[in-house]
Amino acid sequence: MNISAKPSIAFLGTGSMSGAILSGLLENAEAFGAVSATTRSAASRDALPSGTAESVALADEPGANQRLAAASDVVVLGVKPAQIGDLASEISESLRPGTLVISVAAGITIEALESCLPESVAVVRSMPNTPSHVGLGVTGIAAGSAATDEHVELARSIFEAVGDVLVVEEDQIDPLSAISGSGPAYVYLFAEAWTQVALDLGFTAEQAAVMVQGTFKGASELMVRSDDEPSELRRKVTSPKGTTEQLIKVLQDAELEPLFARAADAAIKRAKELAAE
The missing domain is CATH 1.10.3730.10 (ProC C-terminal domain-like)
Structure with missing residues (x-):
């Protein structure tokens, strides 16, 4: 795992949940490196919180997902569940070995995500909840097959910026979602x-x-x-x-x-x- 002490993080898609995490990270910016993000439109890009190192509208730069993924230690997939597979495939060849890829999409298994990505990257599946918007979230995280303890601790540190974190086995993610997610x-x-x-x-x-x-x-x-x-x-x-x-x-x-x-x-x-x- 070749990730710097202050890892750079790219948010590919900034929906409600990933946007809350992005805001929390920016309030704890001293612990992380550059935080970048992509959005669909210029309007959604302009609505991102200040402090984002780079924000790009895909309407202006269609290849921004690949570029930011290639430059980042951590990539957060913040699109809807139905779009996760396409996004993972889109950035697959751009990811550096050892990159941590985090999914916040409900229902998408680690196996499904890993099948779209190279074996050299690590996957962590997460399930935050909406109180993350005010720093009082509860997030469950589960490690993929290539994720080390260091990857899990890095994922934990990211979500601790917006609340409490539970490290669980993947078969507990859906039940956790039913309790704290919903x-x-x-x-x-x-x-x-x-x-x-x-x-x-x-x-x-x-x-x-x-x-x-x-x-x-x-x-x-x-x-x-x-x-x-x-x-x-x-x-x-x-x-x-x-x-x-x-x-x-x-x-x-x-x-x-x-x-x-x-x-x-x-x-x-x-x-x-x-x-x-």
Whole structure:
């Protein structure tokens, strides 16, 4: 692995997730070398955060992906899953031996990605989530067949710029995606439902937002700071024969745990379908 102490990183495609990682890296620029990026259009290029060493619109330079890939120690494939194979094949001959290629695409297996790339490069598959936008992400990473411990640690350092990182086996990536990758949507769904309940109870939209968003934020922060398990924190709020106990009973009667398990299974199934498409 011939990667410098401050590795250069190219983001080929800057969608929502890869764009969040790019922003996080630029806020921790002292740990990395030049950070470059390609986008489809001049408009999306101009929207990139300041600090990007070089940003290129493919509309202006169609060969920019190959050029930046050849000049970088780390290449992040930031396009949609359906475009990953074509992008990997496009840059395959440009990559230097030892280059670390990171995928952030849901459902695309390491084997599928490695089949498009030379054996001399290392692959790490990742699954970040959207709180990476505010530096509070959770990312799972799994090493490919040629990835060394040094490659994995480098990938970890990149994603730690935007939150917490779990190193897992690849067969855990899809389940991880169902929990933390899709997880923010579950939280927003609950917030959406409680907001509507507040509105139905006569509160204004502004009041509902303060109650629901403030409660979610406060409860999450308390959970992070506390040594107690979530179940214990719930018990501390739930006084015997009190109002919360009645509310919790209604929710538990709905058998939420098997419902969540079915939801996770549906997400994992879809990830496998994406891999086969």
